[in-house]
Amino acid sequence: MEYELIDFKVRGDERGSLVALEGSSEIPFEIKRVYYIYGTKREVIRGRHSHRKLQQVIFCPQGSCDFILDDGKERQTIHLNRPNCGLYIKSNIWREFTNFSEDCVVMVLASEHYDEADYIRDYDEFKKEVK
Numbered sequence: 001m002e003y004e005l006i007d008f009k010v011r012g013d014e015r016g017s018l019v020a021l022e023g024s025s026e027i028p029f030e031i032k033r034v035y036y037i038y039g040t041k042r043e044v045i046r047g048r049h050s051h052r053k054l055q056q057v058i059f060c061p062q063g064s065c066d067f068i069l070d071d072g073k074e075r076q077t078i079h080l081n082r083p084n085c086g087l088y089i090k091s092n093i094w095r096e097f098t099n100f101s102e103d104c105v106v107m108v109l110a111s112e113h114y115d116e117a118d119y120i121r122d123y124d125e126f127k128k129e130v131k
């Protein structure tokens, strides 16, 4: 399964903690889009798609949730619960995310602008494409 968990440097002092994320250096691509998700109920399942081209680094800067990744051969669950830990996913990975804590915020840095044509939202089609 191709994914990476990246621990970003925390610059902390008595005032609190700061994590800086620069595109094309700490983040392995130029950042073209940022979006975030919050107010999601624990049992809800989001995602349920893969991307043909998009790469993303996904954070839980607050709270926690589970990401289920599937490359067509195996499935793995990654628990995100540290504000400085980014889950780096390249293309052609089916993802679902769920088990949101009440305070969960999911923040995503994306390599491309939003493009619905880049989504595969049908699991059988995804399995065909990754074969």
Ligand code: T46
Binding pocket: 033, 035, 037, 046, 047, 048, 056, 058, 095, 108, 114
């Ligand atoms: C992903 C996971 C982690 C936009 O208009 N612009 C955007 O940049 C995004 C991300 C979404 N949208 C619209 C499309 C839908 O009408 O917002 C609505 C909800 O999007 P979606 O159902 O795709 O949300 P999730 O949480 O299932 O998936 C999102 C991303 O779409 C996806 O790329 O990897 O978060």
